[in-house]
C-alpha cells in the first residue's frame with residue numbers, strides 16, 4: 001500500500017570526500033562559534049560573584065524555566081502575535097534538535113531516524129509541521145521588522161536580523177523541500193544546502209542578539225527572582241554599581257542575554273515621553289562596557305556607555321522588568337547604577353542634594369516641620385497608637401503632610417471608625433525611605449529604616465495599614481535588610497476584605513458631601529436606601545489607575561477594583577493591570593523638579609480621561625498628586641479624581657465620632 | 667593650606683523643645699542633634715577650598731560625648747580629621763567661655779584659616795567666632811558668603827571674601843592669612859552625606875581633648891537668667907463690614923493702633 005503522503009528523502013551514502021568536507025566545515029563552524037563565545041563566557045564568569053544568590057529552592061526556577069522558556073508564556077502573553085510567531089520558531093528549534101543530530105549522523109552512516117521506518121516517518125512529519133509553522137512565523141517576524149517597523153526597534157534596520165531570518169527560513173525550506181525531492185542530485189543538494197545553512201548559522205550566534213538562544217534559558221533559570229529586588233551591599237567597598245568590577249555574574253549574564261526586542265522600551269514611561277532613558281540601552285550599554293573594558297575595570301559605568309542623566313530619569317515603575325522576555329532584571333541594574341553614583345557622591349543634582357539634606361535633618365520627604373503632622377493629628381482627633389489597637393495607621397509623608405493625602409487618610413479613618421476597627425497613629429514617624437532607596441542613597445535609607453523600625457518595635461506594632469503603596473513596599477521588602485518589619489497592608493486589601501459590610505450602604509454622594517453629582521452603587525446590598533430607577537441610569541463610569549507599586553510590585557489588581565465597583569461602573573484604560581502606565585512620581589522623581597519632554601503624568605491622565613469615565617480612581621497618594629495637576633491642566637470637563645478610600649467612605653453614614661474628620665486640612 | 671572649621675551641635679530643627687525645670691536650658695532627653703546649619707556652610711566652604719587648593723580640613727567641636735557623631739558627619743563629608751573638646755558644661759559657659767576652649771584647641775594647630783558659622787541655630791549669639799579671633803589675635807570678618815584665595819601655598823596668601831550687607835548689598839574685602847571668617851548660610855550648595863564618606867570616616871583620626879586640661883573655665887561674663895517660651899498673644903482682629911468700609915477701618919487701625927503707616 002502506498003501512503004498518500006510523501007516521504008522525507010535523504011542521501012543514502014556519502015563519499016569519503018564529502019565526509020571529510022563535512023567534518024572540516026563542521027569543525028570550522030564549531031571552532032568559530034567557540035572562539036567568539038568563549039570570551040563572553042569568560043567575562044561573565046570573571047565578574048564579581050553575586051553575594052546574595054541562592055540556587056535553592058529550585059522549585060521556582062524550574063517553574064520559571066518551564067513556563068517562560070518552554071511554554072514561552074510571557075513572550076506570547078505580552079505580545080500575542082509576534083510572541084506566537086516567536087514561540088513557533090522556538091518550538092521548531094526544539095523539534096529540530098533530533099532532526100539535526102540525525103542529519104549530521106547520516107554523513108557517517110549512523111542515521112537513527114530512517115524516514116521510511118514508522119517512528120522516523122512520524123517524527124519527520126512532526127518536525128515538518130513545526131518547520132511549516134516556523135517558516136510562517138519567521139516570515140511574519142521579518143515582515144514586522146522590515147516593513148511594519150515598530151518604534152522600539154530603533155530607526156536603523158538591523159541587517160543582521162534579516163540575515164538570521166533568511167537563514168532560519170532557508171533551514172526550514174530545505175528540510176521541507178526534501179519531502180518532494182526527486183533524484184539523488186536534488187536530494188544531495190538539499191542535504192548540503194541545509195547543512196551549510198546550519199554551519200553558517202552557528203558562528204553568527206555569539207556576536208548578535210541571537211546569543212539569547214544560548215543564554216536566555218540560563219538567564220531565566222538563574223534570575224534573582226522577586227520583583228525589583230535590590231541586592232544587599234556587601235562589605236565596606238561595595239557602593240552599588242560604580243565600575244565594571246561591581247557588575248556581578250548575574251548582571252553580566254543578563255547584559256549578554258538581551259535580545260533587543262524593545263519590549264522594555266515600548267512600555268517605558270520615560271522613553272515614551274521624550275526622556276533620554278531607554279531601558280534597552282541601559283542593558284546594551286553594560287554589554288558594550290563589558291565588551292570594551294571587561295569585568296575588572298575601574299572605569300565608571302556611568303560615562304561612555306551609560307548616561308547618568310538617563311538612569312536618574314527612571315520612575316522605577318518596573319514595566320521594563322515585568323515585560324522582559326529573557327528575564328533581565330532592570331531595576332537592580334538601574335537602581336544599582338544610581339547607588340553607585342549617589343553612594344560615592346558622584347551624582348550632583350541641585351534638587352537631589354536638597355532633597356537628601358532635608359531628609360538628613362528632617363523627618364519627611366516634603367521637607368515640612370514635623371509639627372505640621374502633629375497639628376493634623378490633633379485637629380482631627382486621630383487616636384495615638386499605644387500598642388492596644390489592632391492597626392497602626394501609617395500616615396506616610398503624603399498622608400501626614402500633603403493636603404490631598406490627608407483627605408485620603410481621613411476617608412480611610414471614616415471607614416475604620418464605621419467598621420469599628422481599632423487603630424492608632426504614631427506620635428512620630430519618619431519617611432519610610434522609599435524615594436531615597438530608589439534614588440540609591442543607602443546611607444540615608446538605612447538611617448530612616450532603622451529609626452522607623454525602632455519606633456515600631458518600641459510601640460509594639462503588629463499590623464500596619466497604609467494608604468501608600470510605596471510605604472507598603474518599602475516597609476515590607478526593603479526594611480528587611482535592617483530588621484523585622486511588622487505585617488503591613490495597603491488599604492485596598494483591607495477595604496476589599498470588608499466589602500460585605502460596606503456594600504450595605506448607599507454610596508451616593510448626596511449623603512456624604514455637598515457635591516452635586518450623584519454617584520450610584522450598581523449592586524446594593526440589603527438595608528439602606530433603595531435607589532430609584534432614575535438614579536440607577538446615572539451610574540457613573542469609574543476608571544481605575546493601577547499604581548505601579550500596588551500592581552506590578554505587589555500583585556494587587558482585583559481588590560481596588562472591587563472597591564471601585566461599590567461606587568460605580570468600572571471601566572479599564574487601554575493599559576491596565578500588569579501593563580499599567582506610570583504616573584511619573586516613582587523612583588524619587590516626584591522630588592526632582594520639572595521633567596524633560598512631555599510629563600509622564602499628562603500622558604497617563606490623557607489616557608485615563610479618554611476612557612470617557614467621569615471619575616478617575618487612584619490608590620496611591622503620589623498618583624493622586626500627579627494626576628491632580630495633570631487633570632487640572634485638561635481644563636473643565638476633566639474627570640473627577642478620587643482615591644478608592646474616598647469612594648468607600650462616601651456612602652457611610654455620618655456618625656458622631658467621625659464628625660471631626662470631615663475637615664481635611666490642618 | 668590648613669583650614670580649621672569650628673562646629674557646634676544643636677538640637678535638630680524639628681525637635682520638640684521643652685524648657686528644663688530650672689529654666690536655664692532645654693530638656694535634653696529625647697532630643698535629636700544635628701550640625702548647626704551655618705557651620706555646615708563653613709564646612710562646605712572649607713571643603714571647596716581644599717578641593718581647589720589642596721591642604722587639610724580639621725574639625726573642632728566642643729560638647730559632651732554626643733558631639734562625636736556630628737564630627738563624624740563632618741569627616742564623612744570630606745574633612746580630614748577631628749578634635750573633640752569633651753565638655754559637659756557647655757550650657758553653663760557664655761560665648762567667651764566656649765571661645766576660650768576652641769582657641770586653646772586651635773592655637774597649637776596654627777591654621778591658615780579658621781571658618782565657623784555666623785551664629786548657632788539654638789542660641790544665636792553670633793559671638794563665638796569673633797571672640798575666637800580676638801583670643802587667637804587674628805584678623806576676622808563676619809557674614810561671609812564666599813572665599814577666594816590667591817597664592818594659597820605661600821605664607822602671604824591673601825583672602826578675597828564676599829560679605830553680605832543689608833538689602834541685597836555685598837562687600838568685597840581683602841585680608842591676609844591667617845584669619846578667622848564667620849560664614850553666612852546660603853553661599854554654597856551643601857553636599858549630601860554618602861555611604862562612601864561614612865565608611866571612609868571610620869578610619870579618620872578623631873582626637874579628644876578634655877576641657878579641664880585646656881585651662882580653667884572663666885567665670886561667665888554674661889549670665890543666663892532664664893528662658894521662657896514666647897507669650898502667645900491673640901491679636902488677630904477681623905474687621906467686619908463691606909469691603910470699602912472695612913478697608914477704611916483697616917487703614918485707620920494701621921495708623922492709630924499699629925502705627926505702621
Ligand code: SF4
Pocket residue numbers: 264267268269270271277278279313314315316317318319320321330334
Ligand atoms: S522602571 Fe519604568 S521608567 Fe524605569 S526604565 Fe523601566 S520602564 Fe522605564
Ligand code: SF4
Pocket residue numbers: 257258259260261262263264265279280283320323324325326328
Ligand atoms: S532588555 Fe529585555 S525587553 Fe528590553 S530589549 Fe532586551 S530582551 Fe527585550
